[in-house]
Amino acid sequence: MNVGILGTGQYLPTRVVTNKDLEKIVDTNDEWIRTRTGIEERRLAEDDIDTSDMAYHAALGALEEAAIDAADIDLILVATVTADTPFPSVACMVQERLGAMNAAAMDIGAACAGFMYGLITAKQFIETKAYKNVLVIGADKLSKIINWEDRSTCVLLGDGAGAAVVGEVTEGKGILSFELGANGSGGKDLYQNENDQLVMNGREVFKFAVRQMPESTVNVIKQLGYSKEDVDYLVPHQANIRIMDAARERLGISPDKMAATIRKYGNNSAASIPMALSESVKEGKIKDNDLIVLVGFGGGLTWGAVAMRWGK
Numbered sequence: 001m002n003v004g005i006l007g008t009g010q011y012l013p014t015r016v017v018t019n020k021d022l023e024k025i026v027d028t029n030d031e032w033i034r035t036r037t038g039i040e041e042r043r044l045a046e047d048d049i050d051t052s053d054m055a056y057h058a059a060l061g062a063l064e065e066a067a068i069d070a071a072d073i074d075l076i077l078v079a080t081v082t083a084d085t086p087f088p089s090v091a092c093m094v095q096e097r098l099g100a101m102n103a104a105a106m107d108i109g110a111a112c113a114g115f116m117y118g119l120i121t122a123k124q125f126i127e128t129k130a131y132k133n134v135l136v137i138g139a140d141k142l143s144k145i146i147n148w149e150d151r152s153t154c155v156l157l158g159d160g161a162g163a164a165v166v167g168e169v170t171e172g173k174g175i176l177s178f179e180l181g182a183n184g185s186g187g188k189d190l191y192q193n194e195n196d197q198l199v200m201n202g203r204e205v206f207k208f209a210v211r212q213m214p215e216s217t218v219n220v221i222k223q224l225g226y227s228k229e230d231v232d233y234l235v236p237h238q239a240n241i242r243i244m245d246a247a248r249e250r251l252g253i254s255p256d257k258m259a260a261t262i263r264k265y266g267n268n269s270a271a272s273i274p275m276a277l278s279e280s281v282k283e284g285k286i287k288d289n290d291l292i293v294l295v296g297f298g299g300g301l302t303w304g305a306v307a308m309r310w311g312k
Contacts, residue, residue: 003123003166004174006068006133006312008278009061011054011161012265013045019155028151038241042158042266044143050084052093054161054271055139059094061278062135066165070098073165074131076105077121079114079138079270081192081299082145083107090139103135110182111190112237113296114138114270115162116304120178122166137163138270147197156239157198158266162274173289173311177223179216179304183208186301209243209297214250216305217295221251224307226291228252233286237296238262238272247295259285272296286310 018041019030033039045054055078063070076098078091091105110117115138122134139161146154186208189201213236221228228251236244238261248258259276268275273296280286288311295305 001127002169002171002174003126004169004308004312006165006167006169007062007064007066008274008281009058009063009065009163010275010278011057011061013043013049013054013159015044015046016041017044022155025148026151026154028155033155037156038260038262039156039266040263043160045141045159051080051082051139051141052084052090052097054141054159055090055094055137055163056097058139058161058163058274059098059135059137062163062165068133068165070100071102073100073103073133073135075122075125075134076100076103077108077118077134077136079108079110079118079136080140081109081111081114081269082141094137100135110298110302111300112239112267112269112272112298113300113302113304114298115273116294116296116306117180117302119164119166119175119306120180120304123175126167132167134166135163136166137161138272138274140269140271142198142269145192145196145198152202153198153200156267158268160265160268160271160275162271162278164274164277169312173309175306175308177220177307179219181216181303183301187299190299190301206240206243208301209239210246212297212303213237213243213247213295216303217247217293218250220293220305220307230291231293232290233257233259233280233292235259235273235277235280235292235294237298238265238276239267239297269298
């Protein structure tokens with residue numbers, strides 16, 4: 001059985017916060033942020049919009065594109081580190097709001113790599129014929145855990161959600177190979193502290209990411225016996241343009257073959273990859289039969305990559 005993506009969706013808050021806006025509240029400047037991260041602006045959710053709200057709207061888009069009713073979803077997986085409440089899960093909240101009465105539901109905690117973990121979890125359930133259609137969502141309201149006095153992190157992050165309906169696709173399409181990994185000893189470099197604020201050792205996380213993202217990208221291609229030249233499009237976690245370019249250059253592909261939404265959305269944690277994927281599909285940058293690679297890393301430390309032949 002071949003398992004792939006049947007439809008994608010995304011949700012973006014309407015509030016735009018530019019680098020110039022951040023100059024007013026923290027000791028930083030537009031040039032420093034742009035040259036070191038590639039970010040020019042980001043979206044922040046209003047107080048009355050929480051993670052489950054963004055997840056719900058992204059899910060609606062994915063269901064519409066997949067032409068699947070909520071009642072036909074068997075499982076909802078939400079990757080997030082900023083749930084509305086410790087419980088019930090965001091997945092349960094989305095299930096109720098969608099009216100997906102036949103779906104099991106649970107959240108996944110793998111930080112920015114969470115969508116990759118969700119995608120591969122969905123693949124296993126479908127391949128074993130336990131479920132037919134799985135809704136995978138990456139959603140985070142990072143503005144809830146940002147320390148606005150920490151200029152090394154507050155300039156990086158934004159809010160949003162991305163979603164995908166995963167199900168059976170035709171022969172030769174869908175997920176062809178994957179890699180998931182974790183290194184718990186690196187958890188001290190990226191975590192949420194006792195004040196519920198995000199803390200990051202930027203130097204160590206950068207060193208890890210600039211090595212792991214390119215390595216995982218190449219690994220999933222090698223698993224297939226393909227060469228780097230066979231890759232048509234790359235969708236990396238939108239963490240830092242220098243990290244993203246390291247993965248792209250390892251594949252030897254041009255900038256126009258890489259999803260790069262970081263300039264306008266920043267780092268959206270688990271929402272980053274599905275948002276970039278959905279936008280690339282809707283803009284026609286990913287075409288039927290393209291070989292694409294999704295790759296990301298996150299707190300834990302965690303990482304994941306998927307090679308996929310696009311199409312139903």
